[in-house]
Amino acid sequence: MARARISDVAAAAGVSVTTVSLVMNDVESRISDETRQRVREAARAVGYAPNSVARGLRTQRTRTVGLISDQIATTPFAGRMLAGAQDAARDNGYLVYLIDTGGDAEIEREAIDALTAQQVDAMIYACMWHRIVDVPQGVSAKTVLLDCRPVKGGYRSVVPDDRAGGTAAVRELVAAGHRRIAYIDTDDGPIASRLRHEGYLEALAEAGIPADPALHITGDTSAHGGRAAAEVLLDLPDDERPTGIFCFNDRMAAGVYIAAHRRGLDIPRDLSVVGYDDQQLIAAEQDPPLTTVALPHYAMGRWAMEVALGVRAEGDEDATHLMECPVIRRDSVGPPPAQVAKPNRRRASHTERPPLAAPDR
Amino acid sequence: MARARISDVAAAAGVSVTTVSLVMNDVESRISDETRQRVREAARAVGYAPNSVARGLRTQRTRTVGLISDQIATTPFAGRMLAGAQDAARDNGYLVYLIDTGGDAEIEREAIDALTAQQVDAMIYACMWHRIVDVPQGVSAKTVLLDCRPVKGGYRSVVPDDRAGGTAAVRELVAAGHRRIAYIDTDDGPIASRLRHEGYLEALAEAGIPADPALHITGDTSAHGGRAAAEVLLDLPDDERPTGIFCFNDRMAAGVYIAAHRRGLDIPRDLSVVGYDDQQLIAAEQDPPLTTVALPHYAMGRWAMEVALGVRAEGDEDATHLMECPVIRRDSVGPPPAQVAKPNRRRASHTERPPLAAPDR
DNA sequence: TCAGCAATGCAAATCGATTTGCATCGCGTA
DNA sequence: TACGCGATGCAAATCGATTTGCATTGCTGA
Numbered sequence: 075m076a077r078a079r080i081s082d083v084a085a086a087a088g089v090s091v092t093t094v095s096l097v098m099n100d101v102e103s104r105i106s107d108e109t110r111q112r113v114r115e116a117a118r119a120v121g122y123a124p125n126s127v128a129r130g131l132r133t134q135r136t137r138t139v140g141l142i143s144d145q146i147a148t149t150p151f152a153g154r155m156l157a158g159a160q161d162a163a164r165d166n167g168y169l170v171y172l173i174d175t176g177g178d179a180e181i182e183r184e185a186i187d188a189l190t191a192q193q194v195d196a197m198i199y200a201c202m203w204h205r206i207v208d209v210p211q212g213v214s215a216k217t218v219l220l221d222c223r224p225v226k227g228g229y230r231s232v233v234p235d236d237r238a239g240g241t242a243a244v245r246e247l248v249a250a251g252h253r254r255i256a257y258i259d260t261d262d263g264p265i266a267s268r269l270r271h272e273g274y275l276e277a278l279a280e281a282g283i284p285a286d287p288a289l290h291i292t293g294d295t296s297a298h299g300g301r302a303a304a305e306v307l308l309d310l311p312d313d314e315r316p317t318g319i320f321c322f323n324d325r326m327a328a329g330v331y332i333a334a335h336r337r338g339l340d341i342p343r344d345l346s347v348v349g350y351d352d353q354q355l356i357a358a359e360q361d362p363p364l365t366t367v368a369l370p371h372y373a374m375g376r377w378a379m380e381v382a383l384g385v386r387a388e389g390d391e392d393a394t395h396l397m398e399c400p401v402i403r404r405d406s407v408g409p410p411p412a413q414v415a416k417p418n419r420r421r422a423s424h425t426e427r428p429p430l431a432a433p434d435r
Numbered sequence: 436m437a438r439a440r441i442s443d444v445a446a447a448a449g450v451s452v453t454t455v456s457l458v459m460n461d462v463e464s465r466i467s468d469e470t471r472q473r474v475r476e477a478a479r480a481v482g483y484a485p486n487s488v489a490r491g492l493r494t495q496r497t498r499t500v501g502l503i504s505d506q507i508a509t510t511p512f513a514g515r516m517l518a519g520a521q522d523a524a525r526d527n528g529y530l531v532y533l534i535d536t537g538g539d540a541e542i543e544r545e546a547i548d549a550l551t552a553q554q555v556d557a558m559i560y561a562c563m564w565h566r567i568v569d570v571p572q573g574v575s576a577k578t579v580l581l582d583c584r585p586v587k588g589g590y591r592s593v594v595p596d597d598r599a600g601g602t603a604a605v606r607e608l609v610a611a612g613h614r615r616i617a618y619i620d621t622d623d624g625p626i627a628s629r630l631r632h633e634g635y636l637e638a639l640a641e642a643g644i645p646a647d648p649a650l651h652i653t654g655d656t657s658a659h660g661g662r663a664a665a666e667v668l669l670d671l672p673d674d675e676r677p678t679g680i681f682c683f684n685d686r687m688a689a690g691v692y693i694a695a696h697r698r699g700l701d702i703p704r705d706l707s708v709v710g711y712d713d714q715q716l717i718a719a720e721q722d723p724p725l726t727t728v729a730l731p732h733y734a735m736g737r738w739a740m741e742v743a744l745g746v747r748a749e750g751d752e753d754a755t756h757l758m759e760c761p762v763i764r765r766d767s768v769g770p771p772p773a774q775v776a777k778p779n780r781r782r783a784s785h786t787e788r789p790p791l792a793a794p795d796r
Numbered sequence: 797t798c799a800g801c802a803a804t805g806c807a808a809a810t811c812g813a814t815t816t817g818c819a820t821c822g823c824g825t826a
Numbered sequence: 827t828a829c830g831c832g833a834t835g836c837a838a839a840t841c842g843a844t845t846t847g848c849a850t851t852g853c854t855g856a
Contacts, residue, residue, distance in 0.1 A: 077551075079842060090806045095844060104804065126552040127497060128842035130488045131811045138532075138553075146518060150511040150715065157507060160535050164542070169549055171499075172533040174521050181525070188530055190438075191487040192499075297720050325716065332722065354511065355686065355717060359658045361693060440812060451836045456814060465834065489812035492841045 158375025239399035240273020300329025342408030519736025600760030601634020661690025703769030
């Protein structure tokens with residue numbers, strides 16, 4: 075049984091298709107209340123629902139949005155961003171096409187062409203890590219960038235405020251009384267790395283704590299990298315050893331936990347730790363649960379969609395919106411030990427110490 | 436500058452729109468090679484790409500698929516499933532609408548209506564956990580169920596083969612020489628729980644090992660639940676204590692690690708552990724990396740899409756496909772200790788032992 | 797009684813493609 | 827010369843909605 079068409083409703087109600095259309099779309103005036111009533115009942119009786127494809131052809135607006143992303147599958151953050159965009163779309167009666175390009179430029183090209191052919195009303199170009207992108211040609215002017223910034227302007231975009239997040243993280247440690255605070259950074263060099271470092275320096279400066287380059291260590295962004303970096307820090311002489319560590323991300327913070335536990339250090343009694351990302355299944359499940367800074371993925375997704383649909387008035391056509399990263403307080407920050415505790419090391423020296431002690435660079 | 440229409444190409448090539456359409460769609464014969472050439476060049480010159488909306492209206496096929504899911508945002512597995520479905524769609528020239536209902540029945544209803552109005556060629560109804568669903572009315576016959584089974588048939592569906600996965604997991608332990616093998620189960624009662632337990636029993640049976648109800652413990656599906664359950668097991672007398680533990684999921688296995696480490700037990704020397712799910716950032720990052728059973732999300736997503744699009748011939752219209760769960764061998768399984776090691780307990784007894792020792796029920 | 801106007805509703809054009817049936821042309825053959 | 831036929835290409839209908847401009851009806855007021 076085929077779907078009912080508007081002409082079926084017209085026949086059932088004994089009116090023209092024009093009248094049905096006018097009634098269904100609540101166009102003002104022209105049609106008497108009595109007729110309206112009759113049309114509505116007929117529509118319900120035959121189970122009519124307008125064909126969006128036909129409507130899209132005629133009106134030139136499809137109420138669909140294309141969301142192109144480079145990596146949906148491989149990061150646990152993606153979901154929150156999608157959910158935010160999704161919810162905003164639904165709230166406004168839009169449907170979203172999702173395309174994951176896997177970062178492949180050719181697939182990206184094809185995706186843009188396909189979405190354009192499909193007459194989407196807007197596009198969102200999403201990245202899974204805060205980075206700078208060269209937006210491909212062909213995306214419409216109504217494209218919004220999500221978690222990335224354009225190489226040379228011309229687009230509205232939204233990214234996390236990593237700088238302020240770094241400051242907030244370090245302020246947690248400062249507020250707890252720490253003065254020797256390390257930053258375990260990544261050596262992969264993403265934008266967020268630089269920004270969080272700036273935030274770290276700013277928080278130190280505002281607390282009147284001189285920055286010590288020896289406390290800025292790098293490693294790869296895994297638990298292993300964090301652990302290796304932490305071992306370098308914990309091997310420092312007692313009066314140079316940090317009492318608080320801010321980590322580039324939660325996975326590295328998990329590595330710090332491992333290094334600390336292996337030396338019999340208790341968190342937060344002997345060492346305070348703050349992470350970044352508030353990564354599901356990592357941050358909250360640490361023992362003790364990790365204090366960290368959340369990446370506002372849901373809010374960014376929502377923002378991008380609302381701007382793309384034009385329901386959120388953003389004055390500037392060419393501006394990057396910084397989304398606040400809230401601190402999530404859990405149990406990994408406490409006051410510094412009264413005097414630096416002597417960790418009961420299992421080994422006198424780490425002969426296998428990894429070659430990661432890269433000082434500031 | 437508006438997009439070029441087919442009539443623009445026709446004008447540029449000096450032919451009719453019929454001819455252009457015939458050429459662009461590679462309809463056989465009728466048009467001379469010379470004309471074909473001319474049309475193609477004209478199309479390229481004006482930058483023509485067909486309008487999918489108009490085409491969809493005329494052909495009644497939109498080359499789009501709707502993917503309705505209950506929880507995209509909250510599980511780290513979703514991405515793989517989406518990626519599989521996505522890739523299969525792209526391989527066949529389809530675009531996918533993604534809708535996350537959050538499990539809300541009303542939103543689900545609206546989603547189905549919206550997708551129907553949008554004339555999707557097929558739908559996929561995806562769940563994030565293997566479960567039984569009452570598929571709402573109105574989904575087309577071409578709907579495929581992903582990671583769930585219908586209450587009363589009528590749909591094609593694909594789910595992980597949790598039973599065989601449970602068997603494979605336990606076989607790993609049996610093959611390493613273990614005879615006292617525990618199963619730390621969940622008490623939430625998902626389908627997978629029962630199936631994996633059946634698989635566990637089957638592996639024991641085929642190895643001629645009698646099942647010991649005391650070795651079937653339950654807990655909640657978190658690291659905390661796994662840890663509590665492991666403590667119960669490790670408190671058993673030496674000759675009853677398991678040497679190998681199969682866990683319902685990787686998070687619980689992570690809890691087993693914590694319990695073992697707190698007692699000074701080394702994995703896999705003193706205790707072997709097998710998880711389930713191969714969860715990103717959990718399984719591989721354990722110390723040592725966890726041997727586990729992978730949920731075949733990507734393959735299931737691809738299967739569902741291919742069946743939905745009709746490119747994979749599945750004879751039975753009403754059948755559930757079981758997708759194999761491969762074992763991922765890492766470093767948490769070894770031979771059992773020569774004789775059961777005396778763990779160097781920190782405490783003589785666990786006065787705070789949690790009330791979780793629910794025997795088989 | 798009839799012009800004029802408001803109220804109401806409809807016919808037809810339109811969006812941009814696909815596809816059916818028909819028209820034209822040129823050439824070979826009777 | 828006239829006819830038939832293959833090759834080629836086009837006009838027009840169609841998909842299902844929206845929307846413009848016009849037609850009809852009934853009522854008011856002169």
